Amino acid sequence: MPSSAFRLILFDIDGTLISTGGRAGRALLRALRDTYGIYPQVDGYSFAGKTDPQIVRELLTASGVPTATIEEHRDTALARYLTYLETELPPGSAQVLPGVRTVLAALVATPGVHLGLLTGNIAPGAALKLRAAGLDAVFGFGAFGSDAEDRNLLVPIARERARHATGLEFADADTVVVGDAEADIHCARAGRARAVAVATGWTPRQVLVALKPDAVLDSLAAPDALAAILGDGHPLQAPYSSRL
Ligand SMILES: [Mg+2]
Numbered sequence: 001m002p003s004s005a006f007r008l009i010l011f012d013i014d015g016t017l018i019s020t021g022g023r024a025g026r027a028l029l030r031a032l033r034d035t036y037g038i039y040p041q042v043d044g045y046s047f048a049g050k051t052d053p054q055i056v057r058e059l060l061t062a063s064g065v066p067t068a069t070i071e072e073h074r075d076t077a078l079a080r081y082l083t084y085l086e087t088e089l090p091p092g093s094a095q096v097l098p099g100v101r102t103v104l105a106a107l108v109a110t111p112g113v114h115l116g117l118l119t120g121n122i123a124p125g126a127a128l129k130l131r132a133a134g135l136d137a138v139f140g141f142g143a144f145g146s147d148a149e150d151r152n153l154l155v156p157i158a159r160e161r162a163r164h165a166t167g168l169e170f171a172d173a174d175t176v177v178v179g180d181a182e183a184d185i186h187c188a189r190a191g192r193a194r195a196v197a198v199a200t201g202w203t204p205r206q207v208l209v210a211l212k213p214d215a216v217l218d219s220l221a222a223p224d225a226l227a228a229i230l231g232d233g234h235p236l237q238a239p240y241s242s243r244l
Contacts, residue, residue, distance in 0.1 A: 008162050008170040009107060009229060010118035010142070010155070010193070012179035013126055015048065015201020016220075017104075018133040019095045020088075024125070027084035028055065035077040036070075038063050048202045049183025051120035051145030052078060078122055085128050094132035097200045099221030104138055106226050113230070114166050117142025118158050118177055118187070120151055141165045151183050155191020176229055185211045196229055 011017055014024070025047060033039040040059035047055055056077060060070045107113050116139060119126050123144040130136040143158035145151075155177065159170055177188035180201030185208065188195035195213035198220055199205035208216050215228035222228075 004171065004174055005112040006168060006170060006174050007113045007230060008116060008159065008168075008175045009113060010116045010158050010175070010177050011139070012049075012177075012181070012184050013117065013119045013121055013129055015180035015203075016097070016178060016184075016198055017100050017135060018097060018129060020093075020129060020132070021095065023088040023093070024085060024129065027088045028052070028081045030084050031077050031080035032056065032059065034080050035073050036060060036065055038065070046202065049120065049151065049179065049181030049186075051149050051151055052081070052122045052125060053145055053149040054120070054151075057149070078125075082122075082124050082128065085125055089128055089132035091132055092134065094129055096133050096135065098219045099225055100135075103220045103225050103229070104135070107229070108138065110230070114162060114168070114170075115139055116158050116162055117144070118154050118179070118184075119143075120145040120183075122146035151187045152190035154187055155193050159191070173231075176231065178229060180208075182207065182211060185213045188213070194231055 014020065029039055040063045042059065045059065053074060056074055057070055107115055117126060119142065121129065121144060123146045126144055127136065141161040143154040143161060147157050148154060155175065159175060163169060172192040173194065175193040176196055177184055177193045178196045178198060180198050181203050185195045185197055197208040197213040197216045199208055199216065200219045205216060205218065217225050217228055
């Protein structure tokens with residue numbers, strides 16, 4: 001039941017727009033080692049779709065660090081993470097995933113479409129990663145792991161930032177979350193947004209399909225990517241999708 005010519009499209013970063021090839025994870029683990037004196041065991045741990053504060057808490061809890069200790073030093077650890085991240089990710093070092101530049105360019109050129117971020121990255125980490133990919137000029141607002149540890153709280157925050165930036169109120173059916181992980185689909189549902197899953201991260205396509213998002217794409221290079229993101233009823237959907 002899409003309703004208007006306006007869309008708020010909220011993009012996840014890691015596994016959806018870019019890959020840092022494990023550099024960001026290494027930066028975080030070094031920061032935890034410096035701050036808490038342990039290098040957490042990550043075998044079998046999934047970073048997919050999680051917020052940075054959640055990853056810190058989960059890894060350290062699994063390593064036996066008391067919750068109060070984790071929380072007391074978490075801001076320090078995340079500040080150190082940013083220092084390492086800046087070193088690990090010089091401009092041009094992040095891989096932009098297939099189809100991303102084309103889809104973003106088409107969306108930016110589509111009247112009524114407004115792009116934002118919805119990511120578990122803390123805001124300065126998101127900025128560093130996008131800069132490393134040359135995508136830092138695309139997004140003017142977003143909701144971040146630094147806004148809430150629980151990703152399911154981020155759609156309303158993103159909508160409020162979008163309202164502030166654009167002066168528009170975006171209806172549920174006109175809000176879209178694009179992401180590569182189960183948590184992206186869950187947070188879209190929690191925020192009453194449409195969910196478009198893209199299988200370019202660590203989560204297998206069949207796992208995404210099983211959660212019944214509104215669309216599942218092999219990558220953003222799929223021929224139907226733009227149509228899936230804009231959804232039925234967008235007046236510019238057909239001309240733009242046929243142009244790609
Ligand atoms: Mg992701």
